[in-house]
Amino acid sequence: MTVVEQPAMAASPVPGVPIVQMRDIGVAFGGVKAVDGVSIDLRAGEVVGLVGGNGAGKSTLMRALSGAHKADSGEILLDGKPVPIANPRDAKAVGIETIYQNLALADNINAPGNLFLGRELTTGVGSLDDSSMEQATRKVMGRLNPNFTRFRAPVRNLSGGQRQSVAIARAVHFNARILIMDEPTAALGPAETAQVRDLIRELKKEGLGIFLVSHDIHDVFDLSERISVMYHGRLVGTVNKDEVTPDDVLGMIILGKPPTKLTSADRAELQH
């Protein structure tokens, strides 16, 4: 891939050490523990699927990693070293990029403006360098979505797929080492979904670590190496994709138990 122009973090990954380790993470809203003591990790060149029912805490866990919501407890290690992530700026500074479920685009601003939101390119006198930003956006979009031409229209006027590609472009342009994708295909048609899947495979090949949050068990099975299942804020377990069936994972999502601990009553319930 040619998108990578300068690495966000020069340090090369330490062999054998996961690029991300989230240890014993807790996030509470008022008295409700949305995430309760969850530990997961991610290696370079790997996709970890994060699945669970509604309110299982997947998105909240990822928001703690992306800096959108500070974790109340636990620690986050990058390349084995603890890093404080208190806000989105911190996360981006260490190469963590996020594609949010709602895309987090400012609808009144055009694609280049959104791609560089908070990280605008400026001229020598500190003014916005719109030409350079548009040029960079044309370059990234040329790869992600070659049919995209509306670089000056507010993203409000774009289709769902086009908006999605702007959000994805924003994440990949800045040379992320770690990509969080929260339901990246939820709003897309079949052709666009296939495009996103291809992109994920390509990014994986380039050595990015990707957390893929999804409701779509087929997406997850198709793309991930490992699958972490959450249930009511807790981690049910992390399984290697090759060692389980989609039904096993569905069982974990619905019952909140690893396949090895299922009772015959549980199996009976799943049959229905």
Place this chain on the structure above:
Amino acid sequence: MTETVAAPSPGLGLRNRFNELVRLTELDGRLLGMIVTLIAIEIGFGIYTGGNILNPVNLLTFVTQAIEIAILATGMVLVIVSRNIDLSVGSVLGVVAMVYAVLMHEVYPTTIGVNTPYGWLLALAAGMGLGVILGGIQGFLIAYAGIPSFVVTLGGLLAFRGLIFDISGGSTQAPDDKQFVTLGGGPLGSLGGTMSWVLGAILGVAIVAYLFYNRRQRRKFGFPLRPMWAEVGVAVGGILIVIFGVLVSNAYHWPIGLIKQYAAEHNISPNGLDFEAGIPWPLVILLVVTVAMTFLSTKRKFGRYVYAIGGNPEAAELGGINTRWTIMKIYILMGFLCAIAAAISSAQINGATNDLGQGYELLVISAAVIGGTSFAGGVGTIPGAVLGAIVIYALRYNLQFIGLPSNNQDIVIAIVLVAAVAFDTYTRRRST
């Protein structure tokens, strides 16, 4: 890539073809619409009055009246774009105007002396500092204490109005500084005929230079170019507006009384003396404010962040933008603009009354809204708001001219205000 270079496709209806042409010029359709509205208002009243109203002095008068509101409206756009409101602008203007007047009228005579070459600048600096502080306090309460802007600035509206009485002791104060009062315009507060043409020439060159720069940038980056006829059209249109502005300003000559006074002071005969007043200083100030605010809002990070916050506050936050500091800065800027408008206000009437600026907040908000600023946030332009202020005063002046009582003028302006918003709502619904 073909999007902006495509020629109007054949087979379109006349109306669509017109829209296509406007799109190719890349001018803001909403802004063009306002200019057309303004021209229509003038022609309409011109016909109604048998041409009486269409003379340069009338045109210049209502534009000059609109200046304070227009200056404040440039800041109000950013306030409303960021999903906030500022009801305190009239009161802040009143406080600062009173401070100008008290400094020059009461403090200077016993300290640095009156009519010193720098006294008025000191007063301006003090007033601008005060405006920034009052704006900053309100901005802090809104951005960091999280109190709704409506509440904070409603408090400001009441508190600062009360403060004016404390400063003035209840009486009207006159700044009485020769330099200061030129900020208000009038024959002595204008550029004069020759300098007006010089300014016009500078503006003309600036327009052409800007267009050239833009075209060169696009070519450099390989972006689609605007068709040549559109470039030339925009340049010619811009220059014609400048020439028209200078001609209108220069049509106003010094009154005979002032000429006699001038002649007496210079020991010459008043016979045959004739001076063109030219562009008034407040209009020059408005021009500078409009260009600066447009630049700030479209070409600086600050402006980009204001619009991002208005478009999607969560996205702005997730983008790593310091949203609180940005909001506070908007109010600081608003306070600064209040101080500029206060100088023009009090210089114009050479006095600061206790009710100066009362009710301005509603006119300023109206100007911004007529100019296309949306209360939903994220949408609005600086030039639109300036034109909005001019439309309001054009209507007011013309309605007054034909003898409509002021209460009925308000009814007309109210209808225009609501109609403008209805129009925006309609077009936005159609475009999405």
